[in-house]
Amino acid sequence: MKNVTEILIGKNNGAHIPLIAGPCSAESHEQLRLTVLELIKIPNLIAVRAGVWKPRTRPGSFEGIGEHALHWINDVKQEIGVKFAVEVANSWQTESALKAGIDILWIGARTTVNPFYVQEIAEALRGTNVPVMIKNPIHADLGLWIGAVERLKKAGLNRLVGVHRGFFTSGTSVFRNDPKWEIPVDFRTFMPDVPLLCDPSHISGKRDYILEISQAALDLEMDGLMIESHYRPEQALSDSDQQVTPAHLKEIMSALIRREEIPTNSNALESLSQLRHLIDELDHEILHLLEKRKHIVETIGELKRNNNITVLQFKRWFEIVNDRSQLARILGLDEDVVLEIFQLIHRSSIKIQQQILQGKTSEV
Ligand code: PEP
Numbered sequence: 192m193k194n195v196t197e198i199l200i201g202k203n204n205g206a207h208i209p210l211i212a213g214p215c216s217a218e219s220h221e222q223l224r225l226t227v228l229e230l231i232k233i234p235n236l237i238a239v240r241a242g243v244w245k246p247r248t249r250p251g252s253f254e255g256i257g258e259h260a261l262h263w264i265n266d267v268k269q270e271i272g273v274k275f276a277v278e279v280a281n282s283w284q285t286e287s288a289l290k291a292g293i294d295i296l297w298i299g300a301r302t303t304v305n306p307f308y309v310q311e312i313a314e315a316l317r318g319t320n321v322p323v324m325i326k327n328p329i330h331a332d333l334g335l336w337i338g339a340v341e342r343l344k345k346a347g348l349n350r351l352v353g354v355h356r357g358f359f360t361s362g363t364s365v366f367r368n369d370p371k372w373e374i375p376v377d378f379r380t381f382m383p384d385v386p387l388l389c390d391p392s393h394i395s396g397k398r399d400y401i402l403e404i405s406q407a408a409l410d411l412e413m414d415g416l417m418i419e420s421h422y423r424p425e426q427a428l429s430d431s432d433q434q435v436t437p438a439h440l441k442e443i444m445s446a447l448i449r450r451e452e453i454p455t456n457s458n459a460l461e462s463l464s465q466l467r468h469l470i471d472e473l474d475h476e477i478l479h480l481l482e483k484r485k486h487i488v489e490t491i492g493e494l495k496r497n498n499n500i501t502v503l504q505f506k507r508w509f510e511i512v513n514d515r516s517q518l519a520r521i522l523g524l525d526e527d528v529v530l531e532i533f534q535l536i537h538r539s540s541i542k543i544q545q546q547i548l549q550g551k552t553s554e555v
């Protein structure tokens with residue numbers, strides 16, 4: 192897989208933790224210029240982000256300056272010589288950004304949800320080689336996220352990068368958006384050739400959590416970060432609470448640890464491989480046990496079919512839930528995880544027995 196920096200700016204500048212940073216929105220020529228003059232002091236910076244058109248959830252809040260901000264971006268680019276990334280949400284914004292020579296585009300969470308808009312953007316980009324970052328959709332729907340990447344790929348674009356910005360939450364989380372780390376992990380499994388950045392600003396909603404979320408993302412081998420930064424965060428017209436000053440961002444970047452994938456210490460490497468061997472053996476044992484369990488499930492299925500007994504009996508299922516939860520508690524295991532595992536196993540058993548009762552041979 193290509194390095195994310197190569198994909199986005201066409202060369203690998205060696206940044207250990209590549210960073211895209213800049214204000215939520217371009218608000219004035221001065222704000223943009225003064226912010227960027229500070230941001231370029233951060234060695235990790237590979238490009239500046241700035242929202243020009245802001246898709247806000249509800250009307251009435253600042254919706255971006257619009258096309259005029261593209262002139263400021265051009266001025267700052269000429270003066271300071273940095274690459275810029277801008278969000279586009281439809282075909283005319285895409286055309287306008289391309290005409291203005293914007294280096295990188297991104298598709299926001301409120302656009303990834305809509306295949307019509309994504310397709311429209313993909314068509315507007317056909318024949319170009321512009322890098323595009325695709326944020327996850329607002330809700331935790333991996334299919335829509337992957338689908339958006341596929342639409343761009345089909346239009347011939349191959350400089351693509353995912354951005355994990357968290358998912359809508361009904362308010363029980365301390366964060367503005369729930370990270371649901373399993374979803375970016377699944378994204379990587381399905382799209383191994385598409386690098387992934389994390390946007391801790393939109394996950395957290397609060398500047399105080401940015402370091403912690405960024406570190407969590409790096410520990411899951413994410414390829415870089417996209418962080419909102421404003422030279423005067425408290426005066427920002429959008430997302431004020433989550434923006435950090437460039438100086439603060441520089442501190443955050445130096446506090447982050449890039450852990451190794453492979454231990455450099457040979458003793459640690461040896462112990463890791465021995466422990467992994469034990470895990471492999473245990474996983475195989477689990478699979479053999481599942482196979483034994485499946486045979487019993489099939490025999491029960493036949494017994495149910497021959498004696499006209501229902502496949503699912505809630506009383507029995509609740510007994511299983513209580514018994515396995517209690518044992519999980521005694522063994523010090525996470526009860527919720529154990530319950531999820533048994534839900535999956537039980538679902539599979541129901542499927543096997545349904546097939547037997549319907550006279551089909553089981554393939555599960
Ligand atoms: C943004 O990056 O400013 C933005 C609107 O983000 P998201 O699409 O992740 O909400």
Ligand code: MN
Pocket residue numbers: 215216419429430
């Ligand atoms: Mn924002």
